Amino acid sequence: MDKITSPRKRACGRMKSTELSTRGRVKDVKDASQVFDLSGSQSRWDSTSGKAARPSQMVEGVNPHFQWVPVVAKTGRPLMPTRVRRARQLIESGKAVGKWKVGIFHIQLTQRTDGTVLPVAVGIDPGSKREGFTVKSCEHTYLNILSNAVTDVKDRMETRKQMRRARRFRKTPCRQNRENRSRGGIPPSTKARWNAKLRIVNILVKLFPVTDIVVEDIAAKTMKNGKKWNKSFSPLEVGKKWFYGEIGKLAILTTKQGYETKELRDSLGLVKTKSKMEEVFSAHNVDSWVLANSVVGGSGKVDNESIYRMIPLRFHRRQLHLLQSNSGIRKEYGGTMSCGLKRGSLVKHVKWGVCYVGGSMGDRVSLHSLEDGVRICQNVKVEDLRMLRFGSWRYNKVA
Numbered sequence: 001m002d003k004i005t006s007p008r009k010r011a012c013g014r015m016k017s018t019e020l021s022t023r024g025r026v027k028d029v030k031d032a033s034q035v036f037d038l039s040g041s042q043s044r045w046d047s048t049s050g051k052a053a054r055p056s057q058m059v060e061g062v063n064p065h066f067q068w069v070p071v072v073a074k075t076g077r078p079l080m081p082t083r084v085r086r087a088r089q090l091i092e093s094g095k096a097v098g099k100w101k102v103g104i105f106h107i108q109l110t111q112r113t114d115g116t117v118l119p120v121a122v123g124i125d126p127g128s129k130r131e132g133f134t135v136k137s138c139e140h141t142y143l144n145i146l147s148n149a150v151t152d153v154k155d156r157m158e159t160r161k162q163m164r165r166a167r168r169f170r171k172t173p174c175r176q177n178r179e180n181r182s183r184g185g186i187p188p189s190t191k192a193r194w195n196a197k198l199r200i201v202n203i204l205v206k207l208f209p210v211t212d213i214v215v216e217d218i219a220a221k222t223m224k225n226g227k228k229w230n231k232s233f234s235p236l237e238v239g240k241k242w243f244y245g246e247i248g249k250l251a252i253l254t255t256k257q258g259y260e261t262k263e264l265r266d267s268l269g270l271v272k273t274k275s276k277m278e279e280v281f282s283a284h285n286v287d288s289w290v291l292a293n294s295v296v297g298g299s300g301k302v303d304n305e306s307i308y309r310m311i312p313l314r315f316h317r318r319q320l321h322l323l324q325s326n327s328g329i330r331k332e333y334g335g336t337m338s339c340g341l342k343r344g345s346l347v348k349h350v351k352w353g354v355c356y357v358g359g360s361m362g363d364r365v366s367l368h369s370l371e372d373g374v375r376i377c378q379n380v381k382v383e384d385l386r387m388l389r390f391g392s393w394r395y396n397k398v399a
Contacts, residue, residue, distance in 0.1 A: 067083065067084065067304060067306075068081040068082070068083065068084070068140065068142045068143070069081055069082055069083070069084055069086075069087040069105060069106060069107055070104065070106035070107075070142075070207035070208055071087075071096075071106065071107055071108075071109065072099075072106060072107070072108045072109070072206075072207070073108070073109055073112055073113050073114055073115060074108065074109050074110060074111065074112060074113045075113050075114070076108075076206075077113075077114065077209075078117075078205070078206065078207055078208050078209045078210075079109075079112075079114075079115040079117060079209060080115070080116075080117055080118060080120075080137075080209065081140075081142050081208065082107075087107050090107060090109070091107060094110065095109060095110055095111060096108060096109050096110060097110060100389055101203060101206065101207060102203055102310065102391070102393050102395065103310075103346075103391070103393070103395040104143075104203075104207060104308075106207050117209035117211075118137055118138065118209075119137065119138065119211045119212065119295070119296050120135065120136070120137045120142075120208050120209050120210050120211055120212075120296065121135075121136055121137075121210070121211065121212040121213070121214055121291075121292040121293075121295040121296045122134065122135055122136075122201060122204055122205075122208075122210050122212070122213045122214070122251070122292060123136065123214045123287070123288035123289060123290070123291030123292030123293070124197065124201070124213065124214065124215045124216065124288060124291065125216050125261075125284045125285070125287040125288040125291065126149075126197065126215070126216060126218055127149060127276065127284055128149060128151075129148070129149055129151065129276065129277060130146060130147065130148055130149060130276065130277065130283070130284055131146075131147050131148075131149055131197065131284060132144070132145070132146055132147075132283070132284030132285040132286075132287060132288035133145035133146075133147065133200055133201075133204070133285075133288055134285055134288035134289045134291070134292045135204055135208050135210070135292070136289065136292040136293060136296060136298070137296055137298075138296045138297055138298050139298060139299075140303060140304070141289065141302065141303050141304035142208060142304075143204075143208075143308060144281065144285045144288070144289070144304065144305070144306060144307050144308060145200060145285075145307070145308050145309075145310055146279060146283070146284060146285060146307045146308070146309050146310070146398070147196070147200060147309070147310045147311065147312075148311045148312070149193060149196065150192045150193050150195075150196045150312065151193070152314065153188055153189040153192040153193070154189035157188055157189060159323070163323065186235075186238055186239055186242055187235050187238075187239075189235070190235040190236070190238060190239035191239060191242070193239060194239040194240070194242060194243040196312055197243060198243060198246055198247070199312070200310065201213065201247065201250065202250070205250050205251065210250070210251050211251055211252060212251055212252045212253075212254060212292075212295045212296070213247050213250065213251045213252070213253055213254070214254045214255075214256060214291040214292055214294060214295050215244075215247070215253070215254070215255050215256070215291070216255075216256050216257075216258060216261050216287060216291060217240075217255040217256060217257055217258075218236065218240070218258070219236075219237075220234035220236040220237045254294075254295060256291055256294065261287050261290060261291060264290045264291075264293075264294055265286065265287065265290045268290065268293075268300045270282075270286050270290065270302070271286075272286050272287065279307060279309065279398045280307070280398075281302070281305040281307060285305075285307060286302075289302060306397065306398070307397070307398040308395065308396075308397060308398070309394075309395060309396050309397070309398055310393050310394075310395045311373070311393060311394045311395070312392065312393055312394075313343075313344045313356075313391075313392050313393060313394055315334075315336050315343060315344070315392070316333060316334035316335070317334060317335065317336060318334065319333055319334035320332065320333065320334055320335075321333050321334075338357055338358065338359055338360035338365045338366075339360050339363060339364075339365050339382045340382065341357045341365060341382065341385070341387070342357070342390055343357050343358060343359070344356055344357065344390075344391045344392045344393070344394075345357050345387060345388070345389065345390050345391055346370075346387075346388040346389050346390075346391050347367070347385040347386060347387055347388060348385070348386045348388055349367060349380060349384060349385055349386075350384065352367055352376050352377060352380075354370065354388070355367040355368055355369055355370060355376055356368050356370060356391065356394065357385075358375060358378075359378075361378065361379075363381070363382070364378065364379045364380060364381065365378075365380050365382060365385075366378035366379075366380070367380055368394075370394060370395070370396045371396050373394055
C-alpha cells in the first residue's frame with residue numbers, strides 16, 4: 001500500500017484534488033450496483049466477475065441511489081471511488097471496464113496501475129439480528145450496508161445431533177459414537193456469526209482503499225459477584241478475539257465501547273431509532289457511520305443515507321434427504337445445484353424479471369424475489385432463464 005500523502009485530519013482539504021469526480025445534476029447520477037442488462041450470449045462465468053460490461057449496461061435498469069462507483073487499478077489495487085457519470089465516461093472511452101462483486105458495480109482501469117489514495121474507514125456496528133457497515137472518507141460516504149446476522153447455525157447443529165443420534169439407535173450400519181472427543185477451536189455458531197462480518201469486510205477492502213476499520217466492541221455479560229473466568233470461555237469473547245485478529249491483518253483496527261459510540265452520536269446531533277429491525281439509516285448504519293467518521297473526520301453531516309441490503313443465502317449442502325417422510329422413503333433434498341444452475345445465481349425471466357434461483361423439482365426450478373426472498377414460482381424451465389451472474393447473497397437497495 002502506498003504511503004498516505006497526509007495525516008488523517010489534513011487529508012480532508014486535499015480530497016478534491018485526488019479523487020476521480022464529476023459534475024452534474026442529480027438526474028445525471030445513476031446507480032452502478034445492480035446492472036441487469038447483460039448480453040444473452042454472455043456465459044455464467046463471464047457474467048460473474050471476469051469479463052467487462054458494455055457501456056450501455058451502466059444506464060439501463062439501474063437504481064439512481066448509488067452515487068459512487070469503486071475504482072480498481074489495472075493491478076487490482078483499490079483506488080479512490082468516482083462518480084457514476086465519470087465511470088461511464090471511462091468505460092465509453094475504453095479506459096476502464098465494468099465488473100461486479102456481490103451486486104456492487106465497480107470499474108477496473110485498463111491503463112493506470114496506481115494512484116493516490118486517502119484514508120478510508122469502515123465502521124462496523126455488530127448486532128444480534130442485524131448489523132451495519134459504512135465505508136467513508138473525510139468528505140464522502142461511499143456505501144452503507146445493512147446485513148442480517150447469522151443466527152440459524154446453532155439450531156442446525158442441534159438438528160444434526162438429533163438426526164445422528166436417531167440413526168445410531170436404528171438397526172443400520174453406522175459407526176458408534178466417539179465419546180470424549182475434544183472439539184477445540186471456535187463453536188460453529190460463533191464462527192459463522194463472526195465469519196459473516198469478515199466476508200463483508202473482505203469484499204469492501206477489495207473495492208475500496210480501506211486504511212482503518214472501527215468496530216463497536218461488545219462484551220460478554222459476566223455473572224454477578226462472580227469471578228471473571230467465565231468471560232474467557234464465553235463464545236462471544238472467543239469469536240470476537242478471532243475476528244479482531246483477522247481484521248488486524250487487513251487494516252488498522254480501532255475499537256469503541258458502546259457509551260463512546262453514543263457520545264459521538266450525540267455530539268453530532270444524530271438520533272438512533274429504537275426499532276432495530278427497521279430498514280432505515282437510523283437503525284444500525286447511523287452508528288457505523290459515526291464510528292467511521294471518528295477516524296477519518298469530516299463535516300459531521302451525513303451526506304448519504306442510502307442503504308444496500310446484503311443477506312447471506314442459506315444452503316443445505318449436506319442435508320441429502322428431507323428430515324421427515326410419511327411414506328418411509330425420504331425425498332432428496334439439499335445441494336447447491338438446481339438443474340445445472342448454481343442456487344442463488346441471479347437470472348432474468350421474461351415474466352418474473354430479475355430474481356435468483358432456488359430449489360428444483362424434476363426439470364423445473366423455483367425463482368425467488370431479490371426484495372424479500374419470497375418464492376415467486378416453482379415451475380420455470382431452465383431454457384426460459386438468462387443467466388446474469390453467480391451469487392450466494394441476496395441483495396437489493398433500500399431507499
